[in-house]
Amino acid sequence: MEQQNELVLKVRNLRLYFNTHSGPVQAVDGVDFDLRKNEATVIIGESGCGKSSLAKAILRLLPRNAGTYDGEVWLHDKNIMKLDDESFRKEIRWKRISMVPQAAMNALNPVLKIGTQVAEPAMVHMNMNEEEATKAAVRMLEHVGVPVDFLHRYSFELSGGMRQRSALAMALVTLPDVVILDEPTSALDVLTQASIMNLMKRMKKELETSFILITHDIATSSELADNVAVMYAGQVVEVSDARRFFTKPLHPYSHALMASVPRLRETIEPEFITGQPPSLLNPPTGCRFKDRCPKRFEKCDEEPPTVLVDGDRKVKCWLYV
Amino acid sequence: MSDVNAEISAVDHITNDQALLQIKDLHVWYELKRFGFGHAGYVRAVDNVRFVLEQGEAIACVGESGCGKSSLMKTILGLNIPTKGDVIFDNTSLSQTKGEDLRRYRSKIGYIQQDPFGALPPFMNVQSILEEPMIINGIKDKQERRRRIEKILEEVKLTPIEQVLPKFPHMLSGGQQQRVVIARAMIMEPKLLVADEPVSMLDASVRVEILRLLRKLQEEHHLAVLYITHDLSTVRYFSEYIFVMYAGQIVEFARMEDLLDNPKHPYTLALLEASSDPNADNALVQREIPKGEPPSLVNPPKGCRFHPRCPYMMEGICDVLEPPNIEVTPKHLVACWLYDEEKGHAI
Numbered sequence: 001m002e003q004q005n006e007l008v009l010k011v012r013n014l015r016l017y018f019n020t021h022s023g024p025v026q027a028v029d030g031v032d033f034d035l036r037k038n039e040a041t042v043i044i045g046e047s048g049c050g051k052s053s054l055a056k057a058i059l060r061l062l063p064r065n066a067g068t069y070d071g072e073v074w075l076h077d078k079n080i081m082k083l084d085d086e087s088f089r090k091e092i093r094w095k096r097i098s099m100v101p102q103a104a105m106n107a108l109n110p111v112l113k114i115g116t117q118v119a120e121p122a123m124v125h126m127n128m129n130e131e132e133a134t135k136a137a138v139r140m141l142e143h144v145g146v147p148v149d150f151l152h153r154y155s156f157e158l159s160g161g162m163r164q165r166s167a168l169a170m171a172l173v174t175l176p177d178v179v180i181l182d183e184p185t186s187a188l189d190v191l192t193q194a195s196i197m198n199l200m201k202r203m204k205k206e207l208e209t210s211f212i213l214i215t216h217d218i219a220t221s222s223e224l225a226d227n228v229a230v231m232y233a234g235q236v237v238e239v240s241d242a243r244r245f246f247t248k249p250l251h252p253y254s255h256a257l258m259a260s261v262p263r264l265r266e267t268i269e270p271e272f273i274t275g276q277p278p279s280l281l282n283p284p285t286g287c288r289f290k291d292r293c294p295k296r297f298e299k300c301d302e303e304p305p306t307v308l309v310d311g312d313r314k315v316k317c318w319l320y321v
Numbered sequence: 322m323s324d325v326n327a328e329i330s331a332v333d334h335i336t337n338d339q340a341l342l343q344i345k346d347l348h349v350w351y352e353l354k355r356f357g358f359g360h361a362g363y364v365r366a367v368d369n370v371r372f373v374l375e376q377g378e379a380i381a382c383v384g385e386s387g388c389g390k391s392s393l394m395k396t397i398l399g400l401n402i403p404t405k406g407d408v409i410f411d412n413t414s415l416s417q418t419k420g421e422d423l424r425r426y427r428s429k430i431g432y433i434q435q436d437p438f439g440a441l442p443p444f445m446n447v448q449s450i451l452e453e454p455m456i457i458n459g460i461k462d463k464q465e466r467r468r469r470i471e472k473i474l475e476e477v478k479l480t481p482i483e484q485v486l487p488k489f490p491h492m493l494s495g496g497q498q499q500r501v502v503i504a505r506a507m508i509m510e511p512k513l514l515v516a517d518e519p520v521s522m523l524d525a526s527v528r529v530e531i532l533r534l535l536r537k538l539q540e541e542h543h544l545a546v547l548y549i550t551h552d553l554s555t556v557r558y559f560s561e562y563i564f565v566m567y568a569g570q571i572v573e574f575a576r577m578e579d580l581l582d583n584p585k586h587p588y589t590l591a592l593l594e595a596s597s598d599p600n601a602d603n604a605l606v607q608r609e610i611p612k613g614e615p616p617s618l619v620n621p622p623k624g625c626r627f628h629p630r631c632p633y634m635m636e637g638i639c640d641v642l643e644p645p646n647i648e649v650t651p652k653h654l655v656a657c658w659l660y661d662e663e664k665g666h667a668i
């Protein structure tokens with residue numbers, strides 16, 4: 001077997017539920033996936049399947065109504081779920097794992113200059129003084145392609161693409177091991193989207209950083225993916241390397257998702273997925289995809305196990321047992 | 322001889338007195354006012370655009386945000402006044418139309434917004450949402466209103482009807498909300514549908530379903546459709562014609578397959594280069610993306626508006642003279658000097 005890059009992050013059986021009047025919302029329900037050095041694992045799935053909640057669970061950014069929260073998150077050889085909140089905040093968040101949240105480009109502070117905003121995480125989390133932090137910010141802004149004279153501008157003076165690059169610089173300025181990107185290009189135009197993807201491909205190689213890219217856009221996901229984890233109704237239903245995934249997805253949901261993508265260079269008719277994802281309040285027992293699955297059979301009323309296929313691909317489906 | 326025919330056919334598609342919708346040298350400029358200084362220039366959101374759309378045809382308008390798509394659309398809907406030029410729809414000249422006539426003009430065009438949730442009034446149920454346009458347009462017969470509601474909900478597949486009618490927008494999924502928006506756009510039995518990014522807020526799985534529904538309505542009602550999008554990958558399944566806008570102008574116009582399979586304008590090439598199909602190889606390549614960003618429409622660049630970003634820019638030509646519409650093959654027009662017989666060179 002070919003040499004694999006060093007494992008950076010290992011998520012096992014991660015759960016995050018939200019308490020509501022109607023009961024617990026099982027937004028992240030037993031999620032497993034891996035991330036290796038200088039690689040990107042993309043998390044794909046339709047809106048509402050729990051992608052942003054997964055990001056919050058990894059970074060322990062819990063809303064007030066968080067309920068069940070357990071599982072393992074191994075950063076190198078340390079299970080960071082075992083850390084108390086204080087140590088997690090001091091040692092992990094920003095310093096080792098950072099995030100570009102969904103719609104970050106619109107969430108920049110309007111009254112702070114870009115340079116100050118990018119320098120801030122370095123001061124707060126890396127104990128740098130202002131001068132050092134500013135230097136780090138300048139370096140990172142250059143790296144992500146924001147012109148140096150933008151340092152003194154405010155976010156509203158920047159285009160969407162430049163704001164998104166600045167948000168990326170903020171997440172990278174601490175040189176973390178892992179950066180989580182939540183829908184980083186969804187709100188951007190195609191050309192801007194493509195140049196940001198170019199940038200992230202470069203960063204993945206040049207920096208000591210690995211990426212978790214969260215997106216509902218399958219075509220875009222293939223721009224960065226080394227590995228793919230497909231999420232459906234709070235669970236990961238397939239994990240695979242990108243090469244085999246994009247040529248031959250295994251799970252019926254992955255199939256359906258791939259078939260729903262309109263193609264530019266091929267004339268195959270896209271197919272939609274009938275029905276709707278289940279409620280995460282009372283998800284169906286057995287396979288959560290069964291009501292929409294064209295391959296459903298008797299077994300599917302029981303919870304499917306996650307099985308290994310083709311060596312190291314994982315799929316949660318009775319068809320492969 | 323064939324050249325002459327080609328000429329006529331191309332011109333046909335930018336000017337044709339018989340067509341249902343005719344956009345004639347349309348300019349939509351917004352005046353900038355600066356306090357104390359008065360007039361401070363114009364935002365030239367639509368600058369000399371022309372095309373026609375026949376009954377029963379779908380045309381896609383592609384371009385990035387800020388290129389003038391919504392301004393064009395709002396003008397067609399009769400919500401903007403043309404600064405210069407005109408819109409002729411169903412034999413009515415927009416620039417000559419006012420008051421009651423303008424209301425009648427608008428009632429023959431259905432409008433589908435980008436964000437279905439934002440488009441639907443939160444405190445109205447589906448029944449009232451669908452009845453409102455009919456009441457405004459004077460359909461007094463309650464039974465007739467009921468008949469239309471039943472028919473259109475059937476067509477957009479929002480059934481069982483009795484369960485759908487009392488629902489409020491927040492009780493519906495994104496796809497269902499968009500169906501309500503489509504039903505509302507269809508309720509006055511329009512001749513033209515204008516759909517502004519109708520699926521960009523929806524998940525891929527639902528997107529295709531909504532596009533197919535629009536296509537089906539278009540065919541069954543022999544509708545003209547203007548489909549506005551920034552996403553080239555969805556147009557193959559939708560339209561006969563397509564045009565690409567950049568900085569307020571049309572840079573390329575062609576039959577859909579021609580444009581996708583044989584693109585000519587450097588900007589169209591860039592858009593195609595930037596749009597990907599799912600493929601693991603994508604992660605291995607750096608895409609060739611033109612530098613910079615679209616220009617300000619207050620002071621657009623001289624000559625070709627794309628020239629500061631264009632990798633094929635010919636100095637002394639592209640940065641000086643505005644490119645003409647050049648017909649490269651029948652019904653395929655491109656506004657780029659590269660295709661000029663004397664000045665250009667092939668790429």
Ligand SMILES: Nc1ncnc2c1ncn2[C@@H]1O[C@H](COP(=O)(O)OP(=O)(O)O)[C@@H](O)[C@H]1O
Pocket residue numbers: 018019020025027045046047048049050051052053054063065280
């Ligand atoms: N704080 C919260 N309280 C209750 N439900 C929530 C909360 N945050 C998210 N949810 C629900 O959890 C599910 C997953 O949401 P999210 O993680 O945002 O999905 P995605 O990012 O894939 O669109 C959704 O049904 C959402 O409504």
Ligand SMILES: Nc1ncnc2c1ncn2[C@@H]1O[C@H](COP(=O)(O)OP(=O)(O)O)[C@@H](O)[C@H]1O
Pocket residue numbers: 351352364365366384385386387388389390391392393618
């Ligand atoms: N009412 C308005 N007043 C001034 N400028 C406007 C107005 N509406 C749009 N614009 C400007 O016109 C240009 C084209 O906008 P728009 O038609 O909305 O483009 P698109 O729909 O392609 O994003 C943009 O520069 C925009 O800022």
Ligand code: SF4
Pocket residue numbers: 586587588625626627628629631632633634635639644656657658659
């Ligand atoms: S006219 Fe010149 S600058 Fe404009 S697109 Fe063509 S080659 Fe490029």
Ligand SMILES: [Mg+2]
Pocket residue numbers: 051052053102
């Ligand atoms: Mg999300």
Ligand SMILES: [Mg+2]
Pocket residue numbers: 390391
């Ligand atoms: Mg618009």
